[in-house]
Amino acid sequence: MTEPMFNTVAIIGLGLIGSSVARGVKARGLANHIVGYDASPGVRRRADELALCNQVFGTPEEAVEGADLVLLAVPVGATADAVNAIAPHLAEAAILTEVGSVKAAVIRQVSDKLPPGAVFVPGHPIAGTEHSGPDAGFAELFEDRWCILTPCEHSTDAAVAKVTAFWQALGSQVEIMTPEHHDIVLAITSHIPHLIAYNIVGTAADLEEVTQSEVIKFSAGGFRDFTRIAASDPVMWRDVFLNNKEAVLEVLGRFSEDLAALQRMIRWEDGKSLQDLFTRTRAIRRGIIEAHQDTDQADFGRPHSHED
Amino acid sequence: MTEPMFNTVAIIGLGLIGSSVARGVKARGLANHIVGYDASPGVRRRADELALCNQVFGTPEEAVEGADLVLLAVPVGATADAVNAIAPHLAEAAILTEVGSVKAAVIRQVSDKLPPGAVFVPGHPIAGTEHSGPDAGFAELFEDRWCILTPCEHSTDAAVAKVTAFWQALGSQVEIMTPEHHDIVLAITSHIPHLIAYNIVGTAADLEEVTQSEVIKFSAGGFRDFTRIAASDPVMWRDVFLNNKEAVLEVLGRFSEDLAALQRMIRWEDGKSLQDLFTRTRAIRRGIIEAHQDTDQADFGRPHSHED
Numbered sequence: 001m002t003e004p005m006f007n008t009v010a011i012i013g014l015g016l017i018g019s020s021v022a023r024g025v026k027a028r029g030l031a032n033h034i035v036g037y038d039a040s041p042g043v044r045r046r047a048d049e050l051a052l053c054n055q056v057f058g059t060p061e062e063a064v065e066g067a068d069l070v071l072l073a074v075p076v077g078a079t080a081d082a083v084n085a086i087a088p089h090l091a092e093a094a095i096l097t098e099v100g101s102v103k104a105a106v107i108r109q110v111s112d113k114l115p116p117g118a119v120f121v122p123g124h125p126i127a128g129t130e131h132s133g134p135d136a137g138f139a140e141l142f143e144d145r146w147c148i149l150t151p152c153e154h155s156t157d158a159a160v161a162k163v164t165a166f167w168q169a170l171g172s173q174v175e176i177m178t179p180e181h182h183d184i185v186l187a188i189t190s191h192i193p194h195l196i197a198y199n200i201v202g203t204a205a206d207l208e209e210v211t212q213s214e215v216i217k218f219s220a221g222g223f224r225d226f227t228r229i230a231a232s233d234p235v236m237w238r239d240v241f242l243n244n245k246e247a248v249l250e251v252l253g254r255f256s257e258d259l260a261a262l263q264r265m266i267r268w269e270d271g272k273s274l275q276d277l278f279t280r281t282r283a284i285r286r287g288i289i290e291a292h293q294d295t296d297q298a299d300f301g302r303p304h305s306h307e308d
Numbered sequence: 309m310t311e312p313m314f315n316t317v318a319i320i321g322l323g324l325i326g327s328s329v330a331r332g333v334k335a336r337g338l339a340n341h342i343v344g345y346d347a348s349p350g351v352r353r354r355a356d357e358l359a360l361c362n363q364v365f366g367t368p369e370e371a372v373e374g375a376d377l378v379l380l381a382v383p384v385g386a387t388a389d390a391v392n393a394i395a396p397h398l399a400e401a402a403i404l405t406e407v408g409s410v411k412a413a414v415i416r417q418v419s420d421k422l423p424p425g426a427v428f429v430p431g432h433p434i435a436g437t438e439h440s441g442p443d444a445g446f447a448e449l450f451e452d453r454w455c456i457l458t459p460c461e462h463s464t465d466a467a468v469a470k471v472t473a474f475w476q477a478l479g480s481q482v483e484i485m486t487p488e489h490h491d492i493v494l495a496i497t498s499h500i501p502h503l504i505a506y507n508i509v510g511t512a513a514d515l516e517e518v519t520q521s522e523v524i525k526f527s528a529g530g531f532r533d534f535t536r537i538a539a540s541d542p543v544m545w546r547d548v549f550l551n552n553k554e555a556v557l558e559v560l561g562r563f564s565e566d567l568a569a570l571q572r573m574i575r576w577e578d579g580k581s582l583q584d585l586f587t588r589t590r591a592i593r594r595g596i597i598e599a600h601q602d603t604d605q606a607d608f609g610r611p612h613s614h615e616d
Contacts, residue, residue: 271547284512
């Protein structure tokens with residue numbers, strides 16, 4: 001048995017991501033102790049019932065006391081409050097890390113609240129599901145996924161190496177980039193996909209000519225996949241768009257411009273350009289399957305649910 | 309053993325849908341004979357290897373000879389040519405049906421090519437996968453899905469009842485509506501979802517700031533689900549947009565208008581309106597799961613591929 005990587009890992013926020021990290025740390029023996037906190041008393045109670053941690057504390061201050069790794073897994077908009085609460089209580093040797101979907105804004109919010117000498121490694125595991133809460137997590141969530149670290153002025157090389165090893169131990173590959181680059185990469189690979197999924201579900205709900213019952217019945221034609229994405233946590237996503245405003249607006253501008261071109265191809269019945277685009281997009285799909293970021297299984301034919 | 313529903317079912321077009329119907333008819337004993345034709349010699353050869361039909365013919369005329377059910381399963385744009393070829397050869401008692409994703413345009417193209425007295429029941433099974441071709445089909449594709457029939461002037465009540473029973477025997481529920489209503493319902497539940505999926509994959513491919521390798525690596529954040537939809541057959545989808553132009557442009561206008569409103573919420577940091585929309589969209593997801601049109605399984609955590 002190898003030495004655990006950390007003595008005490010404190011996880012602030014025990015939702016999908018936090019609880020998955022807790023399960024992964026436990027399953028792989030990465031720490032002697034796992035402690036946790038969540039702002040919701042109901043989530044704290046559930047975390048106790050699920051035995052996610054050795055101890056769940058009633059305040060974030062108590063949870064981080066003496067921990068050598070502190071992982072924040074809260075909605076981006078709750079980061080500043082959480083750091084305010086814990087900053088004076090961080091152990092001297094503690095590494096603070098987090099998992100926010102936006103990096104530049106989070107770093108701005110965290111940095112000016114940290115005491116001098118505090119060590120902070122901003123990160124973002126590119127993994128998740130459309131479900132939320134402590135019951136939704138699982139230890140394998142990060143396997144074969146990527147985790148992006150975006151070092152800042154509070155990061156040390158040693159701490160970046162340690163957080164890298166932590167995510168690798170959870171099954172992920174790690175990539176280092178600047179916060180600004182992260183924010184534009186995620187705008188196209190995650191934020192805009194969620195935004196347009198939310199948008200089309202809203203458009204469908206508001207159409208007068210088509211009833212909600214029809215939208216539901218005939219959703220297997222493509223729409224249901226958007227509803228899955230649009231079932232993701234509303235608070236988390238509100239915070240993403242408020243905190244990655246510039247990159248999101250930039251990529252959204254591109255998306256709308258391209259959509260207007262596509263609309264024009266349809267209006268003018270330019271079949272060749274339509275077919276060219278629809279053929280070109282297949283190459284990226286092949287790349288994703290080859291990179292093991294998805295399977296080639298025919299998912300529209302997913303197993304049918306027969307439960308009542 | 310019950311009497312088969314038809315003596316000979318002829319399937320014109322042996323791709324994903326046609327080959328799934330062939331497999332379903334065989335598995336459930338719905339016909340004494342299944343015969344087929346495909347415009348592609350490679351597909352015809354493959355259909356023979358897979359034993360999809362009792363006989364695969366080299367011309368559509370031969371295939372429909374004597375069949376009492378003729379099912380067209382070709383891209384919408386290939387419908388007119390197929391009907392031109394088979395119309396003079398249809399048996400007197402034959403029912404012609406088809407599976408096109410667009411109904412008003414297909415009915416226009418088919419109707420004026422049919423001899424007087426020919427019986428035609430336009431239909432559309434709301435089922436499919438992102439894969440194409442005869443190998444992609446499977447007998448259970450239509451189970452628990454809906455099939456829409458849109459009777460026209462060439463439809464008789466008896467033929468509509470028979471085609472209804474046929475789809476029910478393949479495991480589907482059947483709904484009857486007008487072609488025009490079908491086309492607007494499908495514009496929102498299928499055509500626009502595909503269009504914006506194709507569009508965002510194109511936008512991502514063209515971004516200068518983000519490499520294709522980054523788009524692929526970090527696709528688990530939502531983008532990969534769009535690439536799956538955008539992997540669907542390019543010719544089929546080109547034809548859908550060319551043939552359902554009006555309904556698609558109408559719904560696309562709504563979508564773009566809603567997206568502009570969402571863009572404005574982000575620019576003005578209207579968190580409340582964002583959160584309200586993101587919460588509202590969850591209700592439709594619940595409806596889809598309750599209607600068994602999707603499972604509640606956390607699909608973003610889908611099984612990871614470990615193959616090389």
